[in-house]
Amino acid sequence: MVWLVLSALALPIGIVLALVVAPVEAFQGEPYRILYIHVPSVVTAYVAFTVTFVASVLYLWRRGLGYDRLAATSAEVGEVFLTLVLLTGPIWGKAVWGAWWTWDARLTTALILWFIFAGYLMLRAWIGPHGAAASAVVAIVGFLDIPLIHWSAVLLRTLHPRPAVFRPDPAMPGSMLAILLFNMAAFVLTYLALLGVRLRQETRRAELQAREETA
Amino acid sequence: MSYVAAAYLLTTAVLAVYVWTLWARQRDLRRADSGRQAR
Numbered sequence: 001m002v003w004l005v006l007s008a009l010a011l012p013i014g015i016v017l018a019l020v021v022a023p024v025e026a027f028q029g030e031p032y033r034i035l036y037i038h039v040p041s042v043v044t045a046y047v048a049f050t051v052t053f054v055a056s057v058l059y060l061w062r063r064g065l066g067y068d069r070l071a072a073t074s075a076e077v078g079e080v081f082l083t084l085v086l087l088t089g090p091i092w093g094k095a096v097w098g099a100w101w102t103w104d105a106r107l108t109t110a111l112i113l114w115f116i117f118a119g120y121l122m123l124r125a126w127i128g129p130h131g132a133a134a135s136a137v138v139a140i141v142g143f144l145d146i147p148l149i150h151w152s153a154v155l156l157r158t159l160h161p162r163p164a165v166f167r168p169d170p171a172m173p174g175s176m177l178a179i180l181l182f183n184m185a186a187f188v189l190t191y192l193a194l195l196g197v198r199l200r201q202e203t204r205r206a207e208l209q210a211r212e213e214t215a
Numbered sequence: 216m217s218y219v220a221a222a223y224l225l226t227t228a229v230l231a232v233y234v235w236t237l238w239a240r241q242r243d244l245r246r247a248d249s250g251r252q253a254r
Contacts, residue, residue, distance in 0.1 A: 011230075015223060034222045041226075080233050087229065088222045095218035190230070197237050204244055208251065 003193035010186035014040075017179045025176075031095035034088055036180060040187035041084040046146055048078025048191055049117070053143035056136035068132040069206070071139055072124055073198035077191055079117045086114055097159060105152035106160040109145055116142035 018036030025032035055071035058064070089107065090100040101107065120138045123131060153160050164171040172180070 019219070019223070031218050033219045037222060037226050080229065084226050084229055087225050091218050091222045091225070194233070194237070197241075201237070201240055201244060204248075208244070208247055211251065 003189065003196055007186065007190040007193040010182075010189055014179075014183040014186040017182060022179045023173070023175055028096055031092060034092040034095070036183045038085060038088045038092060039180060040183040041081045041088065043184050044187040044191045045078045045081040045085060047188055048074045048081060048195075049113075049139075049143055049146060051195075052078060052139050056139040056143075059132060059136050060140075065132070065206070066203075068136070069199060069202045071136060072121075073202055074195055075117050075120055075139060076198060077194045079114070079121060080194075081187070081191065082110070082114050082117065085110060102159050104158040104160060105156045106149060106158045109149040109152050113142065113145045113149060116145060 014036070018033055022033065022036065024030060051074040052071045055067045055074065059067035059071060089110075093102070094100045116138070120135055120142060123138060124135050127134070150163070152158060153162050170177055
Protein backbone atom coordinates (compact mmCIF):
# COMPACT_ATOMS: atom_id res chain seq x y z
CA MET A 1 0.00 0.00 0.00
CA VAL A 2 2.88 2.36 0.88
CA TRP A 3 4.42 1.73 -2.55
CA LEU A 4 1.08 2.46 -4.26
CA VAL A 5 0.71 5.78 -2.40
CA LEU A 6 4.32 6.76 -3.12
CA SER A 7 4.00 5.97 -6.82
CA ALA A 8 0.62 7.75 -7.01
CA LEU A 9 2.40 10.85 -5.66
CA ALA A 10 5.64 10.51 -7.62
CA LEU A 11 4.11 9.94 -11.09
CA PRO A 12 2.09 13.20 -11.28
CA ILE A 13 5.03 15.17 -9.81
CA GLY A 14 7.28 13.68 -12.48
CA ILE A 15 4.81 14.59 -15.23
CA VAL A 16 4.58 18.20 -13.99
CA LEU A 17 8.40 18.43 -13.80
CA ALA A 18 8.68 17.05 -17.36
CA LEU A 19 5.99 19.24 -18.91
CA VAL A 20 6.42 22.49 -16.97
CA VAL A 21 9.80 22.69 -15.23
CA ALA A 22 12.16 20.99 -17.71
CA PRO A 23 13.75 23.44 -20.18
CA VAL A 24 12.98 23.20 -23.89
CA GLU A 25 15.60 21.31 -25.90
CA ALA A 26 17.29 23.50 -28.53
CA PHE A 27 17.27 21.01 -31.44
CA GLN A 28 14.01 19.06 -31.04
CA GLY A 29 11.88 21.65 -29.24
CA GLU A 30 8.81 20.47 -27.33
CA PRO A 31 8.63 16.85 -28.64
CA TYR A 32 11.79 15.98 -26.70
CA ARG A 33 9.60 16.01 -23.53
CA ILE A 34 8.42 12.52 -24.57
CA LEU A 35 11.90 11.43 -23.40
CA TYR A 36 10.71 11.79 -19.77
CA ILE A 37 8.22 8.93 -20.18
CA HIS A 38 9.88 6.94 -22.98
CA VAL A 39 13.27 6.38 -21.30
CA PRO A 40 11.84 5.64 -17.80
CA SER A 41 9.48 3.10 -19.42
CA VAL A 42 12.45 1.39 -21.12
CA VAL A 43 14.45 1.30 -17.87
CA THR A 44 11.47 -0.06 -15.93
CA ALA A 45 10.77 -2.76 -18.52
CA TYR A 46 14.45 -3.81 -18.36
CA VAL A 47 14.29 -3.96 -14.53
CA ALA A 48 11.09 -6.05 -14.71
CA PHE A 49 12.49 -8.51 -17.26
CA THR A 50 15.75 -8.77 -15.27
CA VAL A 51 13.68 -9.77 -12.21
CA THR A 52 11.85 -12.31 -14.41
CA PHE A 53 15.19 -13.66 -15.67
CA VAL A 54 16.68 -14.04 -12.16
CA ALA A 55 13.46 -15.56 -10.77
CA SER A 56 13.26 -17.99 -13.71
CA VAL A 57 16.85 -19.14 -13.16
CA LEU A 58 16.11 -19.57 -9.43
CA TYR A 59 12.95 -21.52 -10.26
CA LEU A 60 14.83 -23.93 -12.51
CA TRP A 61 17.50 -24.32 -9.84
CA ARG A 62 15.37 -24.53 -6.66
CA ARG A 63 11.89 -25.38 -8.08
CA GLY A 64 10.17 -22.99 -5.64
CA LEU A 65 6.72 -21.92 -6.85
CA GLY A 66 7.30 -18.48 -5.32
CA TYR A 67 10.07 -17.84 -7.86
CA ASP A 68 7.74 -18.89 -10.67
CA ARG A 69 5.03 -16.50 -9.48
CA LEU A 70 7.58 -13.67 -9.17
CA ALA A 71 8.84 -14.34 -12.71
CA ALA A 72 5.32 -14.37 -14.18
CA THR A 73 4.02 -11.27 -12.39
CA SER A 74 7.17 -9.26 -13.12
CA ALA A 75 6.95 -10.22 -16.81
CA GLU A 76 3.33 -9.06 -16.93
CA VAL A 77 4.12 -5.65 -15.42
CA GLY A 78 7.26 -5.40 -17.59
CA GLU A 79 5.16 -6.03 -20.69
CA VAL A 80 2.92 -3.09 -19.73
CA PHE A 81 5.95 -0.78 -19.55
CA LEU A 82 7.38 -2.19 -22.79
CA THR A 83 4.01 -1.44 -24.42
CA LEU A 84 4.43 2.17 -23.25
CA VAL A 85 7.87 2.21 -24.90
CA LEU A 86 6.41 0.97 -28.19
CA LEU A 87 3.56 3.50 -28.04
CA THR A 88 5.52 6.61 -27.04
CA GLY A 89 8.50 5.81 -29.30
CA PRO A 90 6.58 6.02 -32.60
CA ILE A 91 4.87 9.26 -31.49
CA TRP A 92 8.28 10.76 -30.73
CA GLY A 93 9.64 9.34 -33.99
CA LYS A 94 6.83 10.91 -36.02
CA ALA A 95 7.48 14.29 -34.38
CA VAL A 96 11.27 14.23 -34.86
CA TRP A 97 12.05 11.86 -37.78
CA GLY A 98 8.76 12.34 -39.65
CA ALA A 99 8.02 8.58 -39.52
CA TRP A 100 5.99 6.53 -37.05
CA TRP A 101 8.17 3.46 -37.48
CA THR A 102 11.34 2.33 -39.19
CA TRP A 103 12.70 -1.21 -39.25
CA ASP A 104 16.05 -0.30 -37.78
CA ALA A 105 17.92 -2.62 -35.41
CA ARG A 106 16.90 -1.06 -32.10
CA LEU A 107 13.20 -0.67 -32.85
CA THR A 108 12.98 -4.16 -34.36
CA THR A 109 14.76 -5.88 -31.44
CA ALA A 110 12.50 -4.00 -28.98
CA LEU A 111 9.43 -5.19 -30.90
CA ILE A 112 10.81 -8.76 -30.86
CA LEU A 113 11.19 -8.50 -27.05
CA TRP A 114 7.52 -7.45 -26.80
CA PHE A 115 6.46 -10.48 -28.87
CA ILE A 116 8.68 -12.87 -26.85
CA PHE A 117 7.10 -11.81 -23.56
CA ALA A 118 3.60 -11.65 -25.07
CA GLY A 119 4.22 -15.29 -26.08
CA TYR A 120 5.52 -16.05 -22.59
CA LEU A 121 2.33 -14.65 -21.00
CA MET A 122 0.11 -16.52 -23.47
CA LEU A 123 2.03 -19.73 -22.77
CA ARG A 124 1.43 -19.27 -19.04
CA ALA A 125 -2.25 -18.51 -19.59
CA TRP A 126 -2.65 -21.73 -21.59
CA ILE A 127 -0.65 -24.21 -19.55
CA GLY A 128 -0.67 -22.51 -16.12
CA PRO A 129 1.84 -23.30 -13.35
CA HIS A 130 2.24 -26.87 -14.70
CA GLY A 131 4.32 -25.39 -17.52
CA ALA A 132 6.47 -23.31 -15.18
CA ALA A 133 9.73 -24.91 -16.31
CA ALA A 134 8.93 -24.39 -20.02
CA SER A 135 7.96 -20.75 -19.45
CA ALA A 136 11.12 -20.18 -17.36
CA VAL A 137 13.19 -21.31 -20.36
CA VAL A 138 11.26 -18.91 -22.65
CA ALA A 139 11.87 -16.05 -20.17
CA ILE A 140 15.61 -16.78 -19.95
CA VAL A 141 15.99 -16.94 -23.74
CA GLY A 142 13.80 -13.83 -24.14
CA PHE A 143 15.92 -11.87 -21.69
CA LEU A 144 18.95 -12.35 -23.94
CA ASP A 145 17.29 -9.91 -26.36
CA ILE A 146 17.86 -7.01 -23.91
CA PRO A 147 21.66 -6.72 -24.37
CA LEU A 148 20.97 -6.98 -28.10
CA ILE A 149 18.58 -4.00 -27.91
CA HIS A 150 21.06 -1.97 -25.88
CA TRP A 151 24.08 -2.67 -28.06
CA SER A 152 22.19 -2.40 -31.37
CA ALA A 153 22.27 1.42 -31.16
CA VAL A 154 25.97 1.38 -30.26
CA LEU A 155 27.36 -1.23 -32.65
CA LEU A 156 25.04 -0.82 -35.63
CA ARG A 157 24.05 2.19 -37.71
CA THR A 158 20.51 3.00 -36.56
CA LEU A 159 18.20 5.99 -36.72
CA HIS A 160 17.64 5.66 -32.98
CA PRO A 161 20.03 7.83 -30.92
CA ARG A 162 22.82 6.19 -28.92
CA PRO A 163 22.44 5.93 -25.13
CA ALA A 164 22.81 9.45 -23.67
CA VAL A 165 22.32 8.76 -19.96
CA PHE A 166 23.93 5.45 -19.03
CA ARG A 167 27.54 6.38 -19.73
CA PRO A 168 30.30 8.00 -17.65
CA ASP A 169 29.61 11.48 -19.08
CA PRO A 170 25.81 11.82 -19.62
CA ALA A 171 25.15 13.89 -22.77
CA MET A 172 22.49 15.98 -21.07
CA PRO A 173 22.39 19.18 -18.96
CA GLY A 174 22.00 18.67 -15.21
CA SER A 175 18.51 20.26 -15.11
CA MET A 176 17.20 17.74 -17.67
CA LEU A 177 19.10 14.80 -16.20
CA ALA A 178 17.73 15.40 -12.67
CA ILE A 179 14.12 15.34 -13.93
CA LEU A 180 14.80 12.26 -16.04
CA LEU A 181 16.30 10.44 -13.03
CA PHE A 182 13.31 11.49 -10.90
CA ASN A 183 10.92 10.04 -13.50
CA MET A 184 12.95 6.83 -13.71
CA ALA A 185 12.65 6.46 -9.93
CA ALA A 186 8.89 7.20 -10.12
CA PHE A 187 8.38 4.59 -12.85
CA VAL A 188 10.42 1.93 -11.02
CA LEU A 189 8.44 2.74 -7.85
CA THR A 190 5.22 2.23 -9.83
CA TYR A 191 6.57 -1.10 -11.11
CA LEU A 192 7.32 -2.21 -7.53
CA ALA A 193 3.83 -1.14 -6.38
CA LEU A 194 2.10 -3.00 -9.26
CA LEU A 195 4.35 -6.03 -8.80
CA GLY A 196 3.48 -6.17 -5.09
CA VAL A 197 -0.26 -6.15 -5.85
CA ARG A 198 0.04 -8.81 -8.59
CA LEU A 199 2.25 -11.02 -6.45
CA ARG A 200 -0.22 -10.94 -3.56
CA GLN A 201 -3.09 -11.70 -5.95
CA GLU A 202 -1.29 -14.68 -7.49
CA THR A 203 -0.29 -16.04 -4.07
CA ARG A 204 -3.90 -15.76 -2.88
CA ARG A 205 -5.21 -17.35 -6.10
CA ALA A 206 -2.82 -20.28 -5.66
CA GLU A 207 -3.98 -20.72 -2.04
CA LEU A 208 -7.66 -20.73 -3.10
CA GLN A 209 -6.91 -23.20 -5.91
CA ALA A 210 -5.04 -25.51 -3.52
CA ARG A 211 -7.97 -25.46 -1.08
CA GLU A 212 -10.44 -26.19 -3.92
CA GLU A 213 -8.35 -29.19 -4.96
CA THR A 214 -8.08 -30.61 -1.43
CA ALA A 215 -11.79 -29.98 -0.61
CA MET B 216 -3.40 17.58 -30.39
CA SER B 217 0.35 17.84 -29.94
CA TYR B 218 2.60 14.79 -30.04
CA VAL B 219 3.65 15.42 -26.44
CA ALA B 220 0.05 15.52 -25.21
CA ALA B 221 -0.76 12.36 -27.17
CA ALA B 222 2.20 10.48 -25.64
CA TYR B 223 1.39 11.54 -22.06
CA LEU B 224 -2.34 10.85 -22.41
CA LEU B 225 -1.67 7.43 -23.93
CA THR B 226 0.76 6.55 -21.12
CA THR B 227 -1.76 7.61 -18.49
CA ALA B 228 -4.53 5.65 -20.24
CA VAL B 229 -2.47 2.43 -20.49
CA LEU B 230 -1.48 2.60 -16.81
CA ALA B 231 -5.09 3.37 -15.81
CA VAL B 232 -6.43 0.38 -17.79
CA TYR B 233 -3.82 -1.91 -16.22
CA VAL B 234 -4.70 -0.67 -12.70
CA TRP B 235 -8.37 -1.31 -13.55
CA THR B 236 -7.55 -4.93 -14.51
CA LEU B 237 -5.81 -5.33 -11.12
CA TRP B 238 -8.91 -4.00 -9.37
CA ALA B 239 -11.13 -6.41 -11.37
CA ARG B 240 -8.91 -9.37 -10.49
CA GLN B 241 -8.94 -8.33 -6.81
CA ARG B 242 -12.76 -8.21 -6.91
CA ASP B 243 -12.90 -11.70 -8.49
CA LEU B 244 -10.55 -13.05 -5.81
CA ARG B 245 -12.74 -11.59 -3.05
CA ARG B 246 -15.84 -13.14 -4.65
CA ALA B 247 -14.13 -16.53 -4.95
CA ASP B 248 -12.99 -16.29 -1.34
CA SER B 249 -16.44 -15.34 0.00
CA GLY B 250 -18.07 -18.05 -2.18
CA ARG B 251 -15.74 -20.66 -0.71
CA GLN B 252 -16.50 -19.52 2.84
CA ALA B 253 -20.28 -19.60 2.16
CA ARG B 254 -19.98 -23.25 1.09
